[in-house]
Amino acid sequence: MTPITPLPPIDPAQAAAALSRLGVKAVECALGDFTSLARGKRVNCDDFLSLGGCKLPSVILGLTLTAGEPDDVFGPMLPTSxxxxxLVPDLSTLAPRPGRPGEASVICEPTGRWWSAHHGREIDASELSPRAALRRVIAGFEAQGLQALVAPELELFLLHREEAEGQVALSSARAKPGALARESACEAFSLERAGHFEAYFDELYAACEALGIPLSGHAHESALSQFEVNFRPGDPLAQADAVFRFKRVAREIAARHGFLASFAAKPFLDQPGTGMHWHFSVQRRGGEGEWPHLFAHASGDSSPQLGHFIAGLQTHTPAAMAFFAPYDMAYDRIALSDASPSHSSWGPEDRSFAFRIPSSGPQARRVENRLPGGDANPYLTVAATLGLGLAGLAAGQAPHAGVDDAHALPRTLPTALDALSASTTLRELFGAPLVDAYVAIKRHEHAERSKFAEPRHQWDLTHLVELA
Incomplete structure (x- = not known):
């Protein structure tokens, strides 16, 4: 596979024209790291154009969720200086910032070189960029004459968070401060309860329209104070950008309404967890008249390629679980399962399968990856699913059927990190610098959580409820 490469510099004239069309005076440069947080900087348009984006310290690429600086990262992989x-902008993502007249937001990727003692060579910051890794996987599809369409379904909780005597407690959100109405038990698929939050969702839909996030609907889900939003299908990179932006804007608008929007994987141990389910289809980029849909024949039967794609996922998913379930809390979602898969199973319709084949006509035949939690990084999730599916297409193996211990997935974060570190396939997909830095950061977070006062779930409630 081709190396991970930085985004090319922007054309100043093209950028100036784009900013002029939006009528803005400032630009927010947003960077996605291994977390789900947007990091970056707000700059005026003149500085944005003269710098071709903006500058930020390289320390950002090695920070843990709680701003820890692992010894295995700083010095061996990242400069201690x-x-x-x-930050190089992707101008295709330039959009007005919702609720901030005169401001725009653009998604950026990092570039800049330094010596990595751990890898014995100079590396570029782009090699630590999840977004750049996804671009590389997409290039691999294009080299094979293929393209993918993806559509996410993202669950979230609307919550109130309270602290007393060092303990964190969660409860369902009130639709506005001072309101008496509060969900006391799960009101699954309740239009009435969803209606209480219409003001929140109205503002959320408006913000998504401004940012180009293709929402198609929402509903109350099957847990206390939990909702699901659906996205229309689209290009893999654009969809990962959309989820990255959605998580941020959902949290920001919730805060203005007096509650929290949380993507934590298992905030309530006695309720279903938070999923980030992705639907994947693959099309041939062939000539006119060729049947384009790779996963099904025109007759309606599934193609062998569908099985090959799934077999690639089954073979390598134990290592990819470190991306799909990036925090210890995510393994509570698997261990205390409620339609959260614990094996690399597949099949039609059944929502307990890891890789579900929804009922559809041949033009919409697709694989739903039900493993990722709401806390997963969208770029790493899409890159891993597509990259492993592409490896399966190359290998041409048949998927295994059934559920048994031989196909069980890791049940703890350390086990998943060991599998990721040892995976030659994922190192080939993502590059050694990204894998090594990711593993070191996640091991540091796990060690920090292990030192937290019991019950350990309190570390999760303290940090993940707002930041996952």
Whole structure:
């Protein structure tokens, strides 16, 4: 596979014209790291154009969720001098910032070079970018004459969070401060309860329209104060960008309404967890008249390629679980399962399968990856699913059927990280610098959680409810 490469520099004239069309005076440069947080900087348009984006210290790429700096990262992989790197904008993502007249937001990727003692060579900051890794996987599809369409379904909780005597407690959200109405038991698929939050969702839909996030609907889900939003199908990179932006804007608008929007994987141990389910289809980029849909024949029967794609996922998913379930809390979602898969199973319709084949006509035949939690990084999730599916297409193996211990998935974060570290396939897909830095950061987070006062779930409620 081709190396991970930085985004090319922007054309200043093209960028100036785009900013002029939006009529903005400032630009927010947003960077996605291994977390789900947007990090970056707000700059005026003149500085944005002169710098071709903006500069930020390289320390950002090695921070844990709680701003820890692992010894295995700083020094061996990242410079301890925190040298600056450049954030290069992708102008196709430039959009007005919702609720902020005169401001725009653009998604950026990092570039800048330094020596990595751990890898014995100079590396570029782009090699630690989840977004750049996804672009690389997409390029692999294009080299095979293929393209993918993806559609996410994302669950979230609307919550109130309270602290007393060092303990964190969660409860269902009130639709506005001071309101008496509060969900006391799960009101699954309740239009009435969803109606209480219409003001929140109205503002959320408006923000998504401004940012180009293709929402198609929402509903109350099957847990206390839990909702699901659906996205229309689209290009893999654009959809990962959309989820990255959605999680942020959902949290920001919730805060203005007096409650929290949380994507934590298992905030309530006695309720279903939070999923981020992705639907994947693959099309041939062939000539006119060729049947384009790779996963099904025109007759309606599934193709062998559908099985090959799934077999690639089944073979390598134990290592990819570190991406699909990036925090210890995510393994509570698997261990205390409620339609959360614990094996690399597949089949039609059944929502307990890891890789579900929804009922559809041949033009919509697709694989639903039900393993990722709401806390997963969208770029790493899509890159891993597509990359492993592409490896399966190349290998041409048949998927295994049934559920048995031989196909069980890791049940703890350390086990998943060991599998990721040892995976030659995922190192080929993502590059050694990204895998090694990711593993070191996640091991540091796990160690920090292990030192937290019992019950350990309190670390999750303290940090993940707002940041996952």
């Amino acid at each position: 925190y040298i600056d790197m450049n």
